[in-house]
Every structure is written in C-alpha cells, then in structure tokens.
Amino acid sequence: MIKFLLLPLFALLSIPCLAQHSIEDRYDDFNIARTSNKVSTAIEIGEQLLQDSSELSPGMRTAIYDRMAKLYEDNNQIEKAKPLYLKVSSLEPDYYVAHRALGFIYLNELKPISIKVNSSKGDPAAHKTFQAQYKNVALKAVAHLERAVACDPDDTQTVSYIKTIYQNLKLAEKLSTLDARLKQLGVNCKTIITE
Numbered sequence: 001m002i003k004f005l006l007l008p009l010f011a012l013l014s015i016p017c018l019a020q021h022s023i024e025d026r027y028d029d030f031n032i033a034r035t036s037n038k039v040s041t042a043i044e045i046g047e048q049l050l051q052d053s054s055e056l057s058p059g060m061r062t063a064i065y066d067r068m069a070k071l072y073e074d075n076n077q078i079e080k081a082k083p084l085y086l087k088v089s090s091l092e093p094d095y096y097v098a099h100r101a102l103g104f105i106y107l108n109e110l111k112p113i114s115i116k117v118n119s120s121k122g123d124p125a126a127h128k129t130f131q132a133q134y135k136n137v138a139l140k141a142v143a144h145l146e147r148a149v150a151c152d153p154d155d156t157q158t159v160s161y162i163k164t165i166y167q168n169l170k171l172a173e174k175l176s177t178l179d180a181r182l183k184q185l186g187v188n189c190k191t192i193i194t195e
Helices: 002-020 023-035 039-051 058-074 078-091 096-119 124-151 156-168 172-176 178-185
Strands: none
Touching: 023 039, 023 058, 039 058, 058 078, 058 096, 078 096, 096 124, 096 156, 124 156, 124 178, 156 172, 156 178, 172 178
C-alpha cells in the first residue's frame, strides 16, 4: 500500500523539476552562463539549444544562432561559427554584426588562397583555378563587408579592405558605385536581434 502512495507522490514532486528544464529556462541558463563568462557551460547548453532550436520562438532561434556563432568565433571554432552567422544573416539580413563577422571570416579565408595564387604563376591552369577561388571568396567577403560598413560608416579600415579587393579584382564599376550602394544598404540597419 505504501508503494502505491509513494509512486503518485513521487510523480507529483518531479513535475516542477521537469518544468525547470523547459526550453525557455534552458535559454535563460544559456544567457546567464554566457554573460557570466562561463564559456564552456554556455557552449554546452547552447549546443543543446541548437539541437532543439525548432522549439524556440523565431526571435530566440535567431538569437541563439548569433550568440553561439560569437562564442564559437571567440574560441577559434570558425568552422562552427560560419554556418550559424550565415543563418543569422539570412534570417536577419539587416543585422550588420553577422555580416561583419562573415566578411572578416571570408577575408581570413583569402590569405591561404592568395599564397596559392602567387605561388602558382608558373602553372597557368593552377593559377587560373586559384584566381577563380580568390575572386569567389573575395566577392563573398565584400558583399558582407559592404552590409556591415553601411551601418558603421566610420569604419574606414573596412572601407579600405573593400576598395582594395575591388582594385585587386579590377572591378572599377563596383568601386565607382560603392558610396551609392552603402547609402542604400544603410537604410534599415539593425544593431541588435530582438527575441
């Protein structure tokens, strides 16, 4: 008889424990760990949230992608950060922070390709292949950097990177229309993601 009474009592007592681990509570735990500089805990909780992201509201989902991307980037896990920044930039195309991060990720990808371009000059086929790779990645970089600098026009260093890439690629038309594009891109800038 005691067994039968204890089982329902145990079941009732365990309900609040289950409620404590709702998706919203885990999201709050993630943000607390992240802002308390408990990076490994934040990443652990964040990775669970990424797996369960379909349960989050659209704003929370975008925020978790963004915040996890930043945590990964800060921990030199660029291969994990990049796809999350890409998701953020597609979900929030006016959010310039993700575009800035992606722009600089692509700029860093240009460094080894540039070395291959320069070292392959004796092999025309390889040289052409590496030049095409360079152009592809460079155009991705400037597309994101333009979105970022449109929202932060005082960032003259980034403007310089954009201009240098266009000059290297001999894209004078892109260079001559840069100011007009930046003005248009800067109209709906978003600096934060609302949950």
